[in-house]
Amino acid sequence: MINIGVIGYGYWGPNVVRNFHSVDGARVVAICDRDGEARKRAARTWPDAAVCADASEIVTSPSLDAVAVITPVSSHFELARMALRQGKHIFVEKPFTAAVAQAEELIELAERKHLNIMVDHTFLFTGAVRKMKELIDDNVLGKLYYFDSTRVNLGLFQHDINVLWDLAPHDLSIMNHLIPEKPSAVVATGGSHFNGLEDIAYLTIYFPDNMIAHINVNWMSPVKVRTTLIGGQKKMLVWNDLSSDEKIKVYDKGVDVTTKESVYDLLISYRSGEMWAPKISQKEALAREAEYFIECIEKNETPFNDGKAGLAVVHMLQAANQSLEKNKQLGATMKGKLIYV
Amino acid sequence: MINIGVIGYGYWGPNVVRNFHSVDGARVVAICDRDGEARKRAARTWPDAAVCADASEIVTSPSLDAVAVITPVSSHFELARMALRQGKHIFVEKPFTAAVAQAEELIELAERKHLNIMVDHTFLFTGAVRKMKELIDDNVLGKLYYFDSTRVNLGLFQHDINVLWDLAPHDLSIMNHLIPEKPSAVVATGGSHFNGLEDIAYLTIYFPDNMIAHINVNWMSPVKVRTTLIGGQKKMLVWNDLSSDEKIKVYDKGVDVTTKESVYDLLISYRSGEMWAPKISQKEALAREAEYFIECIEKNETPFNDGKAGLAVVHMLQAANQSLEKNKQLGATMKGKLIYV
């Protein structure tokens, strides 16, 4: 039996508790939250779990095998480090850490202590992402040309992180999961309108071999959009996560190129065939992820969404944030004079 | 009666001829195209017009008051300059010219000769853009926060210009028409997959006072999207040009900020009220534009889509192209090493 402690019982924490508690061979035995109301709710729903206000009680408890850190990103590093030092496997909410160096230190520590880190990139466990992974691994799409994701809606302004750190981890973790190549450069732009934190951001990621990715995140959109386009040489797909029945549509559409003697003689023709919406599993992603966390611990295996996967996302976020700052600065200073950046 | 000659009878030329010919007080008396098939079609449909293969016949013809240049952008400057030198008003397909310097020279020439330049930014004459202009001018949206446009579909690869010069002029001319401020900086990214010309491009435009614009253009999308979001302090709107009945939806949604003592005490609350789809005029945009061109000549007035409006778009395209080149170059050289740009 693997005993788990969960730190953070706000919006996402209750889902984490419920799902980990449902895994055979695991149980949530301790829940921690600074907020009294949250503790009350936890105690009422999970009468068998110990509920506390101080996270150090969790990370030092000798009866726990694993700790889930479901708190704001600024506290991830400290809590995760304490837990690892106490010999606990950790499950950390995304984004993994607030900085690359923090992620690197945690990875090093976990390796030294032979402990598992899993970063909660829940989307990787949805039926939709699993299906896309399968389609790409089976080369159904052919060589990939681009990955273009839009994740916008009104609200959910955060007070500690900007829209990039809030929403883009979803897209970046999915992108990394689906695309085998490593990104080579990041360009980001964005704007803030209220509290100094960017509420709109645009992120371009260059990959080797002309693959390009783009992510559009926005807290200020009147409509909710969750759409990703992936273009390949053989097929293209659209993932609309808001569609109830047809989340993924695979299009037999594309460009066929007939090279003649030189590049100037390229003949480009368009292919437009049928569309196909594969059946997508409806199983709750977090349930699958919780089972996988326990399984990795039991079998002593490293999860694919490990610390390194979390670091790769933090690495891009950090680079993007620097790019955004730089570009925004230039945009702001050059009033009245059009420049290119 | 204003006599018009039209150069270029390919895809768009026939629409230009038909609409100019329908304006009271105007007629198309000469049509030119290098291609024999195009000339045959022109002659069959417009038996009263002179049809020729050599554009210089049009621009030098003493019987013409105005010349419409509906050719690839690379020839705009030469043809327009010849026509202006011959004392003709000109109507030029978008984008106005292939370079800023060309546009400036044409504007200077037209001013000197007291001639009108109209750049064919047809979208400005659609019911949808006119309605958005009205909403913004009447301050229905309040202070503007962002303009975010997506214009993607499969195909229509051009052989002389990239996707930026092909599709973005629509969005840039609409943006300039709707937003009173002048842009201060441009950041562009993109990729090419076939003939060296970018088939995907992303364009961020910074404006003073935290207004930001973004344009996503793509020749490689399996689905057609023509959607623009405009966020304002009071209202937000979505323009979906592919919707037959509800092209513009105005949302009473937004963010209300209660400033307390300092910026750190900002209280952000969300407003979510009704939606409203105003009635949009269905009149053909080009018909309205053609009437306006003739009216401006007759009344000796300068159109709002004049040479300067065309120049502003070319200016942004040129800056964007330079930014794109620079960013793409960096992305390409930095393989295997993540950098921010």
Next chain:
Amino acid sequence: MINIGVIGYGYWGPNVVRNFHSVDGARVVAICDRDGEARKRAARTWPDAAVCADASEIVTSPSLDAVAVITPVSSHFELARMALRQGKHIFVEKPFTAAVAQAEELIELAERKHLNIMVDHTFLFTGAVRKMKELIDDNVLGKLYYFDSTRVNLGLFQHDINVLWDLAPHDLSIMNHLIPEKPSAVVATGGSHFNGLEDIAYLTIYFPDNMIAHINVNWMSPVKVRTTLIGGQKKMLVWNDLSSDEKIKVYDKGVDVTTKESVYDLLISYRSGEMWAPKISQKEALAREAEYFIECIEKNETPFNDGKAGLAVVHMLQAANQSLEKNKQLGATMKGKLIYV
């Protein structure tokens, strides 16, 4: 404090328990289900409630003020009658009863004992139906012309009632709630493909003054549709219950008639103006209904969804079923010969 007993803890019962338990001044003190698994779930979730297998324990319990009957329709009459005889207010799942005579007897019994009957037409408490009621009562739509509802999807075959009795009570109760006139005639058609119970049915209801209603219910549709059109002289509306944000759209569309000297000179012109999606309350309908049930008991008031409202629906269902049987019979016997019915 009003003490409630709930009979039936299958699919809908748990929602009823949860919502009644949340009402101030009320609590669920007893839950009954024949099924052992259901009782186990009830006991685990509601440790303070008495859980039993025999409904007569509930209806005869002296500590209960009201009984909710959330069982298949065939048992409604017996259980409700027992409860009323024991002096309990009743809340009965839709459809009220399996026959008109049963409904009439229960109404008479409740009146005699000064008890309340509420029939669980939950939809009447949704934000969407409340908004439509408001629009119609305020004469925004003008004189009503038609009510046309489609409620189709795959599955949920019932084993005791056909699709008419299963799905149409929603539409019929909404229709009765919105439309002041009383229906005059019912025509129904339909077909069965598996177990003898109709899985497809079409229902036309004639009202005085040319108002007409139509209901399309289907257990065999590959797509889920929940759409109602209501046409009025001044405005028309579409209620799409599957839309997350714009459930109700009000169209300023219609027909304007200029009567000239005789009916043969009628000039019909079309009006097509703006569309408007009012804000809809998101509050859970059953929560509002539960509060209303308690409030009616406390204030000794008759709810609008009382036994008579339930009877009106049963009346139409019974008439429709007879019509359907008759028409289907004729359709079946007339093979190879086209007749009209």
Next chain:
Amino acid sequence: MINIGVIGYGYWGPNVVRNFHSVDGARVVAICDRDGEARKRAARTWPDAAVCADASEIVTSPSLDAVAVITPVSSHFELARMALRQGKHIFVEKPFTAAVAQAEELIELAERKHLNIMVDHTFLFTGAVRKMKELIDDNVLGKLYYFDSTRVNLGLFQHDINVLWDLAPHDLSIMNHLIPEKPSAVVATGGSHFNGLEDIAYLTIYFPDNMIAHINVNWMSPVKVRTTLIGGQKKMLVWNDLSSDEKIKVYDKGVDVTTKESVYDLLISYRSGEMWAPKISQKEALAREAEYFIECIEKNETPFNDGKAGLAVVHMLQAANQSLEKNKQLGATMKGKLIYV
């Protein structure tokens, strides 16, 4: 060369002329319309055709091989009979005739004179209907359960025929084309709100073996809908004619029945698999139909959309109209008293 005369140059006539004129081996040599404006337009567009006001000039002209009757339905019979008597093949707008007896007489006449009748059920020549025909003929859907069509929008009130005769011929001809069985009974309901002609109608058609069809036609809908659902034992499809890219979606959804010892032990389970949108030909339906008309004449073959196909539709329309009259009458007289019909 087959010489064609076209009677009626209003809304649809110009399309008929253009398409017949484009068929190799055919030409339109005469056009007739009572209206002077229509004749002017015809003369301008087709300078080589004779244009006249009197239909008898067309039907008696010795130089014509075939006559297209594109007039209101009330004149079909007279004009078609004259043309057939003069030895001309006929192409008749839908609905074929205003009554069953008229259709029968024309069929008999054409057979006697070895002439072809083609009824203009244009939809049968669309890519969508051809694809559905192919899917059904190849037994992809399996045994058919139902055909459910909705064809509603605002406007286009006719002054001589009701909505049933105006819109339902499309659905009835498609239904007959796709479904091999013959209908056995018709039930229709509907209402009129302006000029005495029904503007809303609902039509149920019973077929042998529990197959059922339903058609919903409405001139008073604020939104345009053109959707047909076809349910089969193996697959179900949705045809949305307003979708630009995915007109037909085939769903691997359905009901699987495991019969146990008796019908009371039926186990019903639901199948929900992938969806598939086949590629649909974009060729103009009327062009294909015009070619087929000429080909049938040249090869002396009977078209599938012949007089008998036209008669079958008129037969159902006539039965439906009688049913509608009867039901409406009952509905109107029974005010205040709910009856079933």
